Amino acid sequence: MGKREFAMLAHTFDPNKVSPAGWLMSQKLDGMRCLWDAGISRGLHVRNVPYSNTDKDYRFINQNIIATGLWTRGGKVIQAPNWFLDLLPPFPLDGELYAGQNNFQLTMSIVKDIIPSEDDWKQIKYMVFDSPQHENMFADGVINFRTHKKSYLGVDGWAQLRAKDLGIIYPFHSNVVELVYKKLLRMGIENDHLEILNQEMLPFNTIEAMKRLEERLEQVTNAGGEGLILRKPHSFWVPERSHSLLKVKKWNDSEGTVIGYTWGRKTDKGSKLLGKMGALVVNWNGKIFELSGFTDEERRMVFKGSGNDAEGIGSLSPGKTVNTEMIHNRYFPLGSKITFRYRELTDSGIPKEGRYWRKGA
Numbered sequence: 542m543g544k545r546e547f548a549m550l551a552h553t554f555d556p557n558k559v560s561p562a563g564w565l566m567s568q569k570l571d572g573m574r575c576l577w578d579a580g581i582s583r584g585l586h587v588r589n590v591p592y593s594n595t596d597k598d599y600r601f602i603n604q605n606i607i608a609t610g611l612w613t614r615g616g617k618v619i620q621a622p623n624w625f626l627d628l629l630p631p632f633p634l635d636g637e638l639y640a641g642q643n644n645f646q647l648t649m650s651i652v653k654d655i656i657p658s659e660d661d662w663k664q665i666k667y668m669v670f671d672s673p674q675h676e677n678m679f680a681d682g683v684i685n686f687r688t689h690k691k692s693y694l695g696v697d698g699w700a701q702l703r704a705k706d707l708g709i710i711y712p713f714h715s716n717v718v719e720l721v722y723k724k725l726l727r728m729g730i731e732n733d734h735l736e737i738l739n740q741e742m743l744p745f746n747t748i749e750a751m752k753r754l755e756e757r758l759e760q761v762t763n764a765g766g767e768g769l770i771l772r773k774p775h776s777f778w779v780p781e782r783s784h785s786l787l788k789v790k791k792w793n794d795s796e797g798t799v800i801g802y803t804w805g806r807k808t809d810k811g812s813k814l815l816g817k818m819g820a821l822v823v824n825w826n827g828k829i830f831e832l833s834g835f836t837d838e839e840r841r842m843v844f845k846g847s848g849n850d851a852e853g854i855g856s857l858s859p860g861k862t863v864n865t866e867m868i869h870n871r872y873f874p875l876g877s878k879i880t881f882r883y884r885e886l887t888d889s890g891i892p893k894e895g896r897y898w899r900k901g902a
Contacts, residue, residue: 545682545780547592548576548614548635549671553894554771554787562750565740565772568761569788570668572639573652574614577667578678579633582608583626592616592679594686616686620657628732629667633678635778636669636738643765663734670738670770673778680780740772754789762791792882794898797825797832799877802870805840806859815859816852818842821873822862823881825892832881834896839872 554561578592587593587606594616595606609626611619619638640648641664651661741757743750758769768790776785801822805814817840820831842851844867851868865875873879883892 544685545680546614546782547594547612547616547684547686547780548574549673549778549780549786550614550782551770551786551788552782552784554789556751559784559787560747560750561743561754561771562747563745563774564743564750564787565774566743566754566757567670567738567740567770567772568766569768569770569790570637570639570738571642571645571767572637572648572668573619575619575636575638575652575667576612576614576673576678577629577634577636578610578612579631579675580610580626580629583610584608587618592684593618596686616684619652620655621652622657622659622662624659625657625662625665625734628734630735633673633675634667634669635671635673636667639666639668640664665734667735668738669735670740670772671778677778677780682780684780742774743771758789758791790884792884793892794880794882795825795892796878796880797823799873799875799879800824800829801865801875802842802863802868803831804842804855804858804861804863813837814840816842816854816856818855818863818870819860821870821879821897823879823895826890828890828892830891830895832879832895832897834881834898839870839897842868842870845869 582590582593585608587595587608590608592612593608606618608618609621610629611621611626613619638648638652640651648665651658651665654661743753754769754771761767761769768788771787771789773785776783779785799821803819803822805817805819807815817837818835819840820833821835823830823832842855842863843849844851848871854868855863869875880898881892881895882898883895885893887893
């Protein structure tokens, strides 16, 4: 029985590995990720829903938590007013609850309320970007909730039977946007609180596609947006982190000072970093963090004076701090300046996804 995610998650876009030509592009919204299960769980106690995450529910004074059919990506119930739920269709949706750009905190304050405000929810839209097929949304496997006992969900189990009882039909499809439009138009249920997120198809030429991607990314980030999402055309919604869904964020660049090194260690990708530099330790505006993105040659550590390779000592100290009194890196000596790129800052001001940047590369 394999593990699976509760929602379809994105990998990070790497233009050196993937051409975006012909992919679908949309804005990455700063809202609350939300899955609608077609209403099959609405009104049931969470303990009776096989895909609910009941971890830490004991914190609530009233533990009689009733499902609404709306779920976070972590399998927690989203409590919404009945009038909002009544606007949603009898088939699954994937999207985000959204109160407009740069209103993330407002969105969170509204949708996380245990007792939903009838009036506040009038500010919320469900921005839909997919309509998962039933057999994919409720696929066999162990749901990979990080802090919760693993829940088993089977396509021939409770969820499918419940869905069939409600007469929900899931036709085969290959074009995500077209299918959602057809379903919504057929049901005649488009409204002020349910909107399909616009997805633009990029040119089929890689150079032109990258130009349009960078142009749109600039527009979104300049307006305070988080970034973009790329979706491979004719791909299916799957409950896992998929290479058919990619997040694109703008790179920032800056300069820091080299203050140390760590030894490489064996990872799930092998032991090629054993005995070599695992990361540079950098000081940037008083923030200390580790930087990666180096070639094998650049990772070579040597003894001071002799210049002999220090791989033997390094292989005995995986992950530990390098003794800089004895050993150094000729490419990045202590005190030297290094340019790096990063996506964004953590809440504590540390650059995320920091990597050495070879200008012009």
